[in-house]
Amino acid sequence: MSAAQLELLLRLGDNALVLAQRLSEWCGKGPVLEEDLATTNTALDLIGQARLWFGYAGELEGKGRDEDALAYRRDAHQFRNVLLVEQPNGHYGDTIARQFYFDAFHLPLLRALSASSNARIAEIAAKSAKEAAYHLERSTDWVIRLGDGTEESHRRMQQSVDDLWMYTGEFFDADAVDREMTAAGIAPDPAALREPWLAMVRKVFAEATLAVPGEAWMQRGGKQGVHTEQLGFLLAEMQYLQRAYPDAKW
Amino acid sequence: MVTIARAEAAEVWRWLEEVPDPEIPVISVVDLGIVRDVHWAGDDLVVTITPTYSGCPATEVIAQDIRAALAARGLERVRLETKLSPAWTTDWLSDAGRAKLSGYGIAPPAHKVVDASRIMKPAIACPRCGSARTAKLAGFGSTPCKALYRCDECREPFDYFKPH
Numbered sequence: 001m002s003a004a005q006l007e008l009l010l011r012l013g014d015n016a017l018v019l020a021q022r023l024s025e026w027c028g029k030g031p032v033l034e035e036d037l038a039t040t041n042t043a044l045d046l047i048g049q050a051r052l053w054f055g056y057a058g059e060l061e062g063k064g065r066d067e068d069a070l071a072y073r074r075d076a077h078q079f080r081n082v083l084l085v086e087q088p089n090g091h092y093g094d095t096i097a098r099q100f101y102f103d104a105f106h107l108p109l110l111r112a113l114s115a116s117s118n119a120r121i122a123e124i125a126a127k128s129a130k131e132a133a134y135h136l137e138r139s140t141d142w143v144i145r146l147g148d149g150t151e152e153s154h155r156r157m158q159q160s161v162d163d164l165w166m167y168t169g170e171f172f173d174a175d176a177v178d179r180e181m182t183a184a185g186i187a188p189d190p191a192a193l194r195e196p197w198l199a200m201v202r203k204v205f206a207e208a209t210l211a212v213p214g215e216a217w218m219q220r221g222g223k224q225g226v227h228t229e230q231l232g233f234l235l236a237e238m239q240y241l242q243r244a245y246p247d248a249k250w
Numbered sequence: 251m252v253t254i255a256r257a258e259a260a261e262v263w264r265w266l267e268e269v270p271d272p273e274i275p276v277i278s279v280v281d282l283g284i285v286r287d288v289h290w291a292g293d294d295l296v297v298t299i300t301p302t303y304s305g306c307p308a309t310e311v312i313a314q315d316i317r318a319a320l321a322a323r324g325l326e327r328v329r330l331e332t333k334l335s336p337a338w339t340t341d342w343l344s345d346a347g348r349a350k351l352s353g354y355g356i357a358p359p360a361h362k363v364v365d366a367s368r369i370m371k372p373a374i375a376c377p378r379c380g381s382a383r384t385a386k387l388a389g390f391g392s393t394p395c396k397a398l399y400r401c402d403e404c405r406e407p408f409d410y411f412k413p414h
Contacts, residue, residue, distance in 0.1 A: 034388035041390035048304025069281055090258040110345070122336035130337060130414055131303060131394070 004180040005118075006061055008187055010070070011177075012113075013053030016128075017071055019102060019242060020046035021238050022089055024085050038138060039095070045131040071240035072143045076231045083222040084167035086231040090160070092148035093142070093153070096142045097160035102198045105171045108193055117185035140204050144185055146239035147208025154209065161205070164211050169218025171197070177223075257325065262295065269319045272311040275391050276354040283342025283397065286333055298331045300338045302402045303394045303414075339363050340414045351411055352377045356396065359413040374410050376401035383403055386410075 023043035031034025054067035065073075084102055089095045110132050113125035148158040172194040174182070181187035205212050221227065241248055257265075261372050266288070267280045279285055279299075282371045287298040291340045297316060318329050339357040343351075348358040373382040381403030391398040396409040 037329075038388050038390035041394040044305035044307070045303055045394055046305065048301075048306065052304060068295075091315065119335075127304060127334055129338035129341075134389060134394075134412065135412075141389070174318070 002180065002184075004177045005186065006057055007177045009053050009057035009060065009121075010080040011082075013057060013070065014079045015085055015102075015106070016046040016053065017050035018079065018234065019085040019099075020044075020083045022085065022087075022098075025089055025092045025094075026095065035092070035195060039056060041219050042099070042135050043136070043139070045128075049124070049128045049131070052128070056120055056124065062076055068242070072239045076227050076235055077225045077233075079222075079227065079231060079233075080225060081222055082167070082170055083219055083228055084171075086228060086234055087164060087167060089228055091156065093146055093157045093160040094163070096139055096146060097157065097164050098144045099135070100139035100204070101161075101164060101168050101201075103132060103139045104204075105168075105193065105197050106198050107132040107136050109188070110191070112188035116187065121186060143204055143210070144208040147205070147210040157208070158210050161210055165213040166216055166219050169199075170220040170222060173220055173223070175223065176211070256290060257295075259290070260326075262288045262297075262320070263317060265323055266316065267324065269312075269315050272315065273306075274351070274354070274356065277347045277350045279316065281344045281347030283329075283338060283340075283344070284312060285316075291329070294327045294329045295325055296329045296331060298333050300327070300333050302338050305408070306394065308393075315357055328389045340411065343411075355408055357399065357408060357410045361413055365412045374399055376404060377404070377408055378406050379404040384408075 020043040023039050023046070026036060026039045027043075030034065030039055050071070051067050054070040057072060058065045058067060075232045083103075087094075087098055107129060110125045110129035114122050114129055116122040116125065138141060143157065143161075148154070149157075172190045174190050176188050178187065182189045202212055219228075258339050263280065263285070265270050266285050267278045269279045271279055271282055274306065283317045284299050284302065285297065286300050287296075289296055299313065299316070299322075309384050310406050316330065317328055341362050343358065351358045355377050357377045360374055374384050374386075375382050376384050376399075379401060381401055383402040384399050385402060387398040387400050387407070388405075389397050395411060395414065398407065398412045
């Protein structure tokens, strides 16, 4: 097993887990009941996907770490998720903007991984892609509804997509891990996912009457474990029980 | 050497047809296409199941229910194997399962999963009055596998089992 392959699995699992944790924070306080349910169901899908990635990562690593150890016993610098997914929920438009940017990246990534030379990665990705298709459909609907809605919803949605734009650049940065995985036919070249993602953003924003943010400084580092301050607070809550009572069982 | 009276696989399938889905008890785990294979490996009965949605909390309950149902038939040496590929699809729903869903007030998937980009587009008939004048209220309902709809004819809300 290569170290790069473990890194890849952690990136996939951490994206799903951290976003799921953020979405779970809406549980019981969604803007309407239907959205409360939809948000937490999306979180449930993502937690399921994280379990599949972590289960495989733990097996590959062979050091006895299971999915729970990977989720609850790592600190922020050991997480490999992109910075976008750890950003706070904000108002519902912020949550929707974060979700749309991620879904529009996640679905093509999972579809490409479905053709991975690693059969286990391919089967987890193929299963997850079916779920991600519904996530993207929903976040697309909401970007359009809020963007092309009232004057206030339009203004706030535009602010949300502008604010989060700087966290989308690192999706497409290839580092040594990506290059090794691409060369081995295990994962797609992240740079190749950029144009389809941009095309999707342009198409949906046009329908939503939103302006696509222009060239900007892009934040990066999440994939390498250099996070914003947000992740530490998220983990403090998510990992509290296992930190306070190690090995506690349900 | 103890001789075990081994149930035929076909009989085991019939027993599993009586194991209800925990979330939608009107259909069985066989109707849903969750049970993929039943065969004997020596003295062990191997039941292969596939999860529906990755995060579906029913998956673990289903495994327990299958064990309990088979234990009730005297089968103790049961091995449950999970298979992810090919990924579960609503195309595996049996015709009986579709009819039972409809009778229970859940509209069954409107089509086979051919083009995933068109998944939510067709008009969904109301399972109560049959009208096609319906509208989607939310992409997810009481579980990830369902969407929430409203019938504009009889004014009743209903669940739609999404093609997957």
